Amino acid sequence: MARRKPGVRPSTGRRGSAKSSARAPTLPQIRVNGVDHPVLLDADRSLLDVLREELGLTGAKYGCGEGECGACKVLVDGVAVRSCMTPVAEAVGRSITTIEGLAHGDRLHPVQQAFADTGAFQCGYCIPGMIIAAVSLLETNPHPTEKEVRTAMDGNICRCCGYLRILEAIRRAAQPSRGVGGGAP
Amino acid sequence: MKPSGESLPFDRLPPTERPYFERFGNGLVVVLAAVRPGPSGWGRGGPPHGGAWIHLGEDGKARAFTGKADVGQGTRTALMLLVAEELRLPLSSIELTMGDTDVSPWDMGTFGSRSMPDAAQHLRITGAAARTALTELAAAALGVVADRVELVDGRARVRGAKGPKPVPYGILVKGLRRVEMVSPSTRSISPSEWTKAGQPTMNVGGHDIVTGARRYTSDLHPPGMLYGKVLFPPSYGAKLRSVDLSRAQALPGVTAVHEGDFVAVAAPDLPSARSALKAIRAEWETSPQPSEREIVDFLRHHPVEGEDFWDVVHHETGDVDAALVAAPVSLHETYSTAYIAHVPMETHAVLAAWEGERLTVWLGGQTPFRARDALSDALGLSPANVRVIVPPTGSGFGGKHAGDLAIGAARLAKAAGRPVRITYTREEEFTQAYFRPMAVVEIRSGAKNDGTLTAWQFHNLNAGAAAALLPYKVPNQKIGNQPVDSPLPQGSYRALAATANNFARESHIDELAARVGADPVEYRLRHLADDRLAAVLKAVAERAGWTPRRGSRVRDRARGHGQGIAVGLEKEGRVATFAEVRVLEDRRLEVVRIVTGFECGAIVHPSNLQSQIEGGTVMALGGALFEAIHFDGGRILNPRLSAYRVPRFRDVPPIEVLLLDRRDLPSQGGGETPLIAVAPAVANAIFDATGTRLRSLPLVPDGTVP
Numbered sequence: 001m002a003r004r005k006p007g008v009r010p011s012t013g014r015r016g017s018a019k020s021s022a023r024a025p026t027l028p029q030i031r032v033n034g035v036d037h038p039v040l041l042d043a044d045r046s047l048l049d050v051l052r053e054e055l056g057l058t059g060a061k062y063g064c065g066e067g068e069c070g071a072c073k074v075l076v077d078g079v080a081v082r083s084c085m086t087p088v089a090e091a092v093g094r095s096i097t098t099i100e101g102l103a104h105g106d107r108l109h110p111v112q113q114a115f116a117d118t119g120a121f122q123c124g125y126c127i128p129g130m131i132i133a134a135v136s137l138l139e140t141n142p143h144p145t146e147k148e149v150r151t152a153m154d155g156n157i158c159r160c161c162g163y164l165r166i167l168e169a170i171r172r173a174a175q176p177s178r179g180v181g182g183g184a185p
Numbered sequence: 186m187k188p189s190g191e192s193l194p195f196d197r198l199p200p201t202e203r204p205y206f207e208r209f210g211n212g213l214v215v216v217l218a219a220v221r222p223g224p225s226g227w228g229r230g231g232p233p234h235g236g237a238w239i240h241l242g243e244d245g246k247a248r249a250f251t252g253k254a255d256v257g258q259g260t261r262t263a264l265m266l267l268v269a270e271e272l273r274l275p276l277s278s279i280e281l282t283m284g285d286t287d288v289s290p291w292d293m294g295t296f297g298s299r300s301m302p303d304a305a306q307h308l309r310i311t312g313a314a315a316r317t318a319l320t321e322l323a324a325a326a327l328g329v330v331a332d333r334v335e336l337v338d339g340r341a342r343v344r345g346a347k348g349p350k351p352v353p354y355g356i357l358v359k360g361l362r363r364v365e366m367v368s369p370s371t372r373s374i375s376p377s378e379w380t381k382a383g384q385p386t387m388n389v390g391g392h393d394i395v396t397g398a399r400r401y402t403s404d405l406h407p408p409g410m411l412y413g414k415v416l417f418p419p420s421y422g423a424k425l426r427s428v429d430l431s432r433a434q435a436l437p438g439v440t441a442v443h444e445g446d447f448v449a450v451a452a453p454d455l456p457s458a459r460s461a462l463k464a465i466r467a468e469w470e471t472s473p474q475p476s477e478r479e480i481v482d483f484l485r486h487h488p489v490e491g492e493d494f495w496d497v498v499h500h501e502t503g504d505v506d507a508a509l510v511a512a513p514v515s516l517h518e519t520y521s522t523a524y525i526a527h528v529p530m531e532t533h534a535v536l537a538a539w540e541g542e543r544l545t546v547w548l549g550g551q552t553p554f555r556a557r558d559a560l561s562d563a564l565g566l567s568p569a570n571v572r573v574i575v576p577p578t579g580s581g582f583g584g585k586h587a588g589d590l591a592i593g594a595a596r597l598a599k600a601a602g603r604p605v606r607i608t609y610t611r612e613e614e615f616t617q618a619y620f621r622p623m624a625v626v627e628i629r630s631g632a633k634n635d636g637t638l639t640a641w642q643f644h645n646l647n648a649g650a651a652a653a654l655l656p657y658k659v660p661n662q663k664i665g666n667q668p669v670d671s672p673l674p675q676g677s678y679r680a681l682a683a684t685a686n687n688f689a690r691e692s693h694i695d696e697l698a699a700r701v702g703a704d705p706v707e708y709r710l711r712h713l714a715d716d717r718l719a720a721v722l723k724a725v726a727e728r729a730g731w732t733p734r735r736g737s738r739v740r741d742r743a744r745g746h747g748q749g750i751a752v753g754l755e756k757e758g759r760v761a762t763f764a765e766v767r768v769l770e771d772r773r774l775e776v777v778r779i780v781t782g783f784e785c786g787a788i789v790h791p792s793n794l795q796s797q798i799e800g801g802t803v804m805a806l807g808g809a810l811f812e813a814i815h816f817d818g819g820r821i822l823n824p825r826l827s828a829y830r831v832p833r834f835r836d837v838p839p840i841e842v843l844l845l846d847r848r849d850l851p852s853q854g855g856g857e858t859p860l861i862a863v864a865p866a867v868a869n870a871i872f873d874a875t876g877t878r879l880r881s882l883p884l885v886p887d888g889t890v891p
Binding site for chain 1: 393529531580608796799831
């Protein structure tokens with residue numbers, strides 16, 4: 001595809017306060033994908049806003065702003081939370097993993113790999129939240145029944161309604177041979 | 186480029202004068218000529234289109250261009266497969282640019298399931314012409330006649346084992362700057378000989394999706410970008426009486442704009458933008474708006490002339506009035522559907538950036554060229570100075586055709602002197618987008634005592650004409666529709682009118698079959714005028730294990746279980762859907778199983794088609810069972826996902842999909858038609874289970890059968 005954007009280029013890098021950790025030692029910090037970032041504790045700002053608009057981590061998506069769709073899910077200390085409902089203050093001192101931090105270098109997390117191998121995506125917008133929710137589920141329940149998967153995933157909406165493929169991907173990721181759950185081989 | 190051409194955008198330059206090589210480097214370019222819109226819009230030779238072009242570069246890659254957008258429906262991979270097929274290239278050597286008005290052919294927009302019957306055919310024929318041109322270049326390079334040249338995986342070689350070393354395409358076009366037009370005699374590869382198209386294939390782009398690297402419009406953030414917020418009226422029909430921006434303008438870094446009815450702010454971060462919006466003081470003059478309770482009456486009393494994209498149907502054969510009077514069996518029923526929302530996962534998003542007098546807009550949308558023209562008109566710019574790019578988009582379903590948001594972002598960006606992005610909140614998405622129209626469909630039918638249909642009178646209020654015509658043989662017919670001045674904004678939606686018309690017709694046919702004691706499958710087959718549709722119906726009935734009903738209804742099913750079936754013919758696609766439901770003792774409804782068969786000619790991308798049908802079926806279940814917009818006094822009462830229910834994991838039944846591949850027939854779209862038989866199949870199954878006939882969508886808003 002021809003990438004000839006005249007003038008302004010959408011940036012994908014980190015912005016704003018993200019780079020300034022050395023210069024702002026007094027600010028509280030959140031640890032995102034293994035890197036500490038100072039944050040302003042503003043009641044108006046959700047963790048999602050900080051991740052997306054300040055740290056440039058746009059993998060977590062805005063979908064509803066009221067915790068109904070799951071597009072904004074990230075792992076906080078290994079558990080999926082809805083970052084649109086999480087004041088950034090609640091994330092201070094905790095370890096956050098976003099979809100961008102799930103793979104090890106070029107090696108996808110087994111759940112990511114299963115989604116890719118299954119073709120479990122249409123527009124793809126909900127998929128980061130789906131993967132985070134599935135990772136969180138399989139961490140606590142490595143071999144869930146289909147009913148347990150549906151219950152655990154019911155807080156995530158896919159408007160393309162690719163639910164059957166997503167269920168297949170999670171089933172694939174949960175196969176014992178694939179080593180999901182605590183990252184054990 | 187000639188100086189005279191500078192005021193014309195790329196797509197409007199004569200095909201041989203476009204700066205292909207300046208933009209994409211040396212190579213061979215093959216161009217299919219455009220079919221321009223006629224004076225009445227739609228040309229005689231079908232829909233107007235901007236043609237297609239393919240650039241074969243020295244790097245051995247084929248760059249193909251289309252004005253269509255892929256907002257998640259998977260057409261990108263399908264189109265790439267066809268180009269790869271024609272050019273004998275691996276998929277990885279194809280780059281497809283979609284929906285970029287600076288380099289794409291002009292296109293009406295991505296709607297109406299036109300990507301396969303139109304864009305795909307344009308790219309196929311252009312690819313075929315490029316293959317011919319490559320073959321001739323190869324013949325010269327290899328020193329043989331063209332008949333002896335074989336193209337395999339990006340290389341040209343002499344047929345048979347012996348001969349010179351294969352030559353990569355990139356070498357064949359080295360130093361070339363040649364533009365060729367597609368000749369009318371060009372023939373594309375017959376689907377019966379496809380080796381790449383028609384095969385199971387993974388959609389491209391999966392890695393970026395699962396790693397979160399894919400950038401949608403709402404993810405774009407150029408340096409210095411401001412966040413835009415628009416002041417919207419508090420209710421439909423409200424007019425701005427006065428506005429005071431001073432408090433908003435006093436906030437640091439805030440730009441406020443007021444032009445006509447457009448009032449908006451831009452600020453360096455989201456919280457500031459929200460505060461600035463709240464700081465605007467505005468007075469509105471509201472006007473009375475109909476409530477949901479009186480909506481049917483309102484629609485009946487507000488007809489308008491039908492000059493819209495969904496068109497008008499007036500079809501009459503025989504003498505329907507006389508036939509209705511004479512019929513020993515007759516039925517007169519009214520069916521309705523609700524206003525529903527698209528609810529794309531990514532809300533509307535647009536980014537506008539100026540560079541002098543030149544404007545670039547990144548738009549999550551389905552109609553980039555319409556947006557370009559709207560921007561150029563509204564802002565007084567030459568179309569050559571407006572570029573609209575459709576980045577990856579978080580779905581559309583027909584809901585992303587409007588250009589107003591882009592104009593607003595451009596105005597804000599101009600005033601602020603910085604790029605501005607506007608992303609709707611979910612509530613704005615509900616209240617400021619448009620809805621699938623509500624429909625009221627009235628059917629009067631007449632039949633002989635044995636059930637043979639003799640009369641069919643069909644009238645649709647508000648929702649449109651699609652799929653209103655009968656796929657059944659009936660000698661006396663009168664079919665029409667009446668567009669209405671809708672009190673809620675309404676517009677395109679995935680299979681909008683076809684869903685309403687098909688629900689009404691297929692419910693009514695089921696009612697007639699029950700009345701005369703006929704089996705619903707046999708009754709349909711007896712009347713079907715279309716062999717292809719009959720084949721789909723038979724295949725689905727067989728796969729589903731349809732239990733025929735004879736005489737009075739058979740009630741030997743397991744307690745509370747019911748089966749229903751429905752068919753549909755729309756946009757040249759044929760669908761049949763079987764549904765099995767269970768009504769529990771507390772009247773809660775469970776959809777137990779769905780089987781859908783679909784035939785759309787030669788299938789280009791079966792994996793994606795299957796995915797479209799599975800997803801479309803679940804989406805259609807939402808509209809069939811529980812989705813509805815509630816409103817009063819010009820306000821939407823449920824503009825949130827916590828109040829507007831869409832299908833979730835718990836709502837998804839097992840779905841079996843039967844793809845009937847007809848390699849002998851032209852390829853048609855599959856994103857819409859597979860939805861249209863779902864609601865009637867479920868309604869018919871509920872009737873079979875309970876004897877209760879439900880004639881309004883959503884069928885079970887609270888989850889229970891009345």
